[in-house]
Amino acid sequence: MKKVKRLLSLILTFVLVMSLLAACGKDAKQTDTDTPQNKVEDSKDDGGDKSGEETTPDQADTPNPVTLTTVSMHGGTDPNAENYQAISEQFMKDYPYITIEDDSQSADQDWKTKVAADFAVGNEPDVIQYFTDANASDVLAADKFVSIEEIKAEYPDYAKDTLLAALIAAQNPDGVQRAVPTTGYWEGLFCNKDLFDQYGLDLPTDWDKLLTAIDTFKANDIIPIAVSLNNVPHYWIEFLMLSAAGPESYTSVPETAPEDWCKGLEMFKTLRDLGAFPVDTDTIDNDFAGELFKNKQAAMQLDGSWYAGGIPDQENTVLCSFPVIPGGKAQPGFMVGGISSGFYITKKAWEDPDKRDAAVKFVMAHTNSEAVTKYWGGNGQAAAKVEPIESMTSLGISGLEYSSAATSISSPTDSRISQEAYNTLVAGIVDVSTGARTAEDLLNEVLQINAR
Amino acid sequence: MIYKKKSPLFIFLLPGLLLMIVFLYIPFIENIMNSFYDMTSVVKIPGKEWNFIGFDNYTKLLSDPKLKIAIANSLKMMVLAVIFQVGIAFILAVMVSMIKKGQQIFRTVYFFPIVISATAIGLLFKLFYNYNGGMLNQLMLALDKEPINWLAPELAFIMVSIPTIWSYVGFYFVIILTGISAIPEELYESASIDGCSRLKQVWYITIPMVRGVMCTCITLAVTGALKVFDLPWVIVPKGAPQGLTHFLGTYMYEQTFLISNIDYGSTLALIIVILGVVVSKVVSRIVKPDDNL
Numbered sequence: 101m102k103k104v105k106r107l108l109s110l111i112l113t114f115v116l117v118m119s120l121l122a123a124c125g126k127d128a129k130q131t132d133t134d135t136p137q138n139k140v141e142d143s144k145d146d147g148g149d150k151s152g153e154e155t156t157p158d159q160a161d162t163p164n165p166v167t168l169t170t171v172s173m174h175g176g177t178d179p180n181a182e183n184y185q186a187i188s189e190q191f192m193k194d195y196p197y198i199t200i201e202d203d204s205q206s207a208d209q210d211w212k213t214k215v216a217a218d219f220a221v222g223n224e225p226d227v228i229q230y231f232t233d234a235n236a237s238d239v240l241a242a243d244k245f246v247s248i249e250e251i252k253a254e255y256p257d258y259a260k261d262t263l264l265a266a267l268i269a270a271q272n273p274d275g276v277q278r279a280v281p282t283t284g285y286w287e288g289l290f291c292n293k294d295l296f297d298q299y300g301l302d303l304p305t306d307w308d309k310l311l312t313a314i315d316t317f318k319a320n321d322i323i324p325i326a327v328s329l330n331n332v333p334h335y336w337i338e339f340l341m342l343s344a345a346g347p348e349s350y351t352s353v354p355e356t357a358p359e360d361w362c363k364g365l366e367m368f369k370t371l372r373d374l375g376a377f378p379v380d381t382d383t384i385d386n387d388f389a390g391e392l393f394k395n396k397q398a399a400m401q402l403d404g405s406w407y408a409g410g411i412p413d414q415e416n417t418v419l420c421s422f423p424v425i426p427g428g429k430a431q432p433g434f435m436v437g438g439i440s441s442g443f444y445i446t447k448k449a450w451e452d453p454d455k456r457d458a459a460v461k462f463v464m465a466h467t468n469s470e471a472v473t474k475y476w477g478g479n480g481q482a483a484a485k486v487e488p489i490e491s492m493t494s495l496g497i498s499g500l501e502y503s504s505a506a507t508s509i510s511s512p513t514d515s516r517i518s519q520e521a522y523n524t525l526v527a528g529i530v531d532v533s534t535g536a537r538t539a540e541d542l543l544n545e546v547l548q549i550n551a552r
Numbered sequence: 553m554i555y556k557k558k559s560p561l562f563i564f565l566l567p568g569l570l571l572m573i574v575f576l577y578i579p580f581i582e583n584i585m586n587s588f589y590d591m592t593s594v595v596k597i598p599g600k601e602w603n604f605i606g607f608d609n610y611t612k613l614l615s616d617p618k619l620k621i622a623i624a625n626s627l628k629m630m631v632l633a634v635i636f637q638v639g640i641a642f643i644l645a646v647m648v649s650m651i652k653k654g655q656q657i658f659r660t661v662y663f664f665p666i667v668i669s670a671t672a673i674g675l676l677f678k679l680f681y682n683y684n685g686g687m688l689n690q691l692m693l694a695l696d697k698e699p700i701n702w703l704a705p706e707l708a709f710i711m712v713s714i715p716t717i718w719s720y721v722g723f724y725f726v727i728i729l730t731g732i733s734a735i736p737e738e739l740y741e742s743a744s745i746d747g748c749s750r751l752k753q754v755w756y757i758t759i760p761m762v763r764g765v766m767c768t769c770i771t772l773a774v775t776g777a778l779k780v781f782d783l784p785w786v787i788v789p790k791g792a793p794q795g796l797t798h799f800l801g802t803y804m805y806e807q808t809f810l811i812s813n814i815d816y817g818s819t820l821a822l823i824i825v826i827l828g829v830v831v832s833k834v835v836s837r838i839v840k841p842d843d844n845l
Contacts, residue, residue: 209810213594220595238593241600330792380683382793383703388682397684520592523811530794552590552603 166458167199168449171215172229173441175204179409183474184466191465198458207231212238212519219244226449227459229466232270232279233440233515245278246450255460261469266483269439279442280467284481285405286437286503287335287512294416295322295399304400305432307423314376317399324376326398329368332386333529335402338436338512339422340364346429347508353516355551357543360429365532365539367425372533382530405437405480405499414493419502433507439483440515443467521550580825587819594814609819618795619820622803623827625709629716629780629799630831633773636717638766641724646754648725649732659729663722670719674786677715681787703788708797716783720776724769731765732758767839774835778828781805800824 174184304310344364689699781801791798808817
């Protein structure tokens with residue numbers, strides 16, 4: 101009996117070992133049949149469309165199969181997620197030997213933490229579309245990106261469509277250009293013009309008009325301003341501080357709370373006391389607040405250029421420059437905006453001879469004029485020369501006029517101070533709006549964290 | 553002992569022990585160390601050093617008003633969990649044990665919330681409470697009443713507690729019902745013959761007989777209340793409104809992952825562990841049924 105058991109055990113072990121070996125052998129065979137030469141030839145036979153001579157892979161060379169790991173902010177509900185996917189898919193068709201393993205997600209705090217952790221432990225992707233400002237400080241500290249200058253030395257056509265001004269705007273806080281941007285953005289006050297017309301109100305181009313609009317809308321059971329102070333008070337923080345302090349003071353990073361900044365933030369309480377915000381502004385999500393505006397339950401909302409595309413009523417929604425608060429130092433027409441993201445190539449990809457070329461081609465595919473036109477879509481600012489879009493909506497034109505008429509463009513506070521400091525500022529706004537905490541106290545804490 | 557040779561037991565226990573050390577004890581010790589540094593990222597980025605800040609985070613704990621709210625809310629939730637979760641579960645279990653037909657239906661109905669994910673329940677209640685177009689306010693409007701801000705500062709904690717407590721009643725209900733089912737039927741029959749009413753039967757037979765089960769339920773409810781996170785986070789993220797609905801778990805999460813104050817989050821995590829150990833020790837001493845259990 102014992103002998104039979106031993107024999108059975110031996111047979112089972114042998115079968116297991118053989119099956120493992122067989123599995124390995126099969127994989128190797130499959131890899132052989134999937135050589136890039138075959139793939140390239142197949143696509144050639146099929147008459148696959150190539151995007152011009154310049155980008156066609158050199159048939160004389162036999163490039164090794166490359167798997168490129170990519171990460172971008174164009175994931176989830178991002179309006180450009182579809183464009184990003186379409187460009188990546190076309191890229192893989194154009195270069196069949198390159199496989200893209202993409203892990204794009206919407207850029208929230210959790211995602212930023214994950215990216216920073218990946219860079220810290222050496223798990224960074226080959227190409228990443230990421231922030232260029234202070235938001236990228238953790239990742240930049242790891243020193244894992246290749247500069248555009250270095251790439252251009254070998255690939256002179258790299259970022260050739262990108263405007264010089266856009267490249268400068270996208271340079272990192274240390275003054276080095278590493279990222280190739282696609283689009284810039286602006287932030288502005290969206291207004292439901294039909295509601296303003298219905299109650300005979302002027303658009304809030306100055307503070308008095310804004311106060312009149314708040315009173316009138318409130319009296320007529322319309323929420324004057326859609327905002328979630330608990331979730332996304334960011335735009336209001338920026339505009340109130342910029343309005344009060346003016347671009348020069350606003351873009352500085354002081355050590356203690358400047359009086360103007362405090363004055364701007366104290367306006368949260370004034371507006372709250374006037375009933376300008378939704379009753380449940382402390383508990384609703386930003387999406388809910390957006391719905392209030394889109395459903396015409398609210399008259400105004402501060403948001404970014406990316407928000408315009410999601411507004412159903414493109415005809416009756418207009419953009420209006422933010423009014424200067426009483427005693428504010430900003431000139432009318434001031435605006436928050438800029439370029440804050442771009443495509444980076446990591447040193448990991450650059451130092452790999454196979455991946456280097458693939459990574460460069462991938463970034464070029466996403467940053468050429470054609471791709472930038474897709475990403476731009478009439479919203480925000482294009483980082484390359486783009487053809488005007490014929491079918492621009494009334495809101496699209498309004499946005500274009502608004503951004504073109506800006507007297508000053510300032511980048512938001514989070515591009516200058518540390519994430520922890522900025523998040524502390526955002527988290528403290530509800531308390532400032534209720535009067536539980538003074539703006540000065542909050543700002544001093546924020547600047548103290550930033551100085552560490 | 554069944555086995556004479558003990559060494560194979562250690563071999564089987566070793567993988568589990570190793571996993572616990574790698575994934576629980578080492579991170580826990582690292583977490584304590586992290587609380588003494590000013591962490592600028594979750595993991596140390598090459599080229600960036602963390603400053604040693606000593607007991608700064610522990611000093612901050614003493615003057616943090618939101619932490620006080622979080623601790624108070626967690627303690628309140630413990631009391632509510634014992635009174636309502638275990639209390640309601642006991643009443644339901646007693647009533648269901650008394651019926652002959654349809655017991656299975658009630659078991660399923662009361663246990664059902666347990667199988668729904670907390671996120672789904674949270675979203676459901678978030679939509680009930682929504683000021684604009686929420687279910688409760690639609691009812692108010694249908695009754696010609698003014699809509700109510702159900703998550704206003706004075707109501708928010710109660711509104712968050714309701715689904716948190718409700719969702720776990722079924723869990724204790726099943727445990728207690730199982731305990732009641734184990735009581736011999738003869739005891740109730742003898743009591744009935746002696747003229748004992750149903751209420752007295754519960755008082756003199758059921759409660760003493762399920763005391764051990766009740767003690768387990770109370771310990772689970774109290775320690776479970778310390779771990780409350782998902783439901784409040786979905787209904788009122790970031791302790792909204794005005795940080796009044798923060799629990800220890802939600803406050804730690806906000807500090808660590810939303811504000812990026814990772815070192816302070818580590819300190820809060822340590823406080824949660826200490827509080828958890830202390831509370832469970834105290835509770836097990838108070839509710840310990842007898843020396844045999």
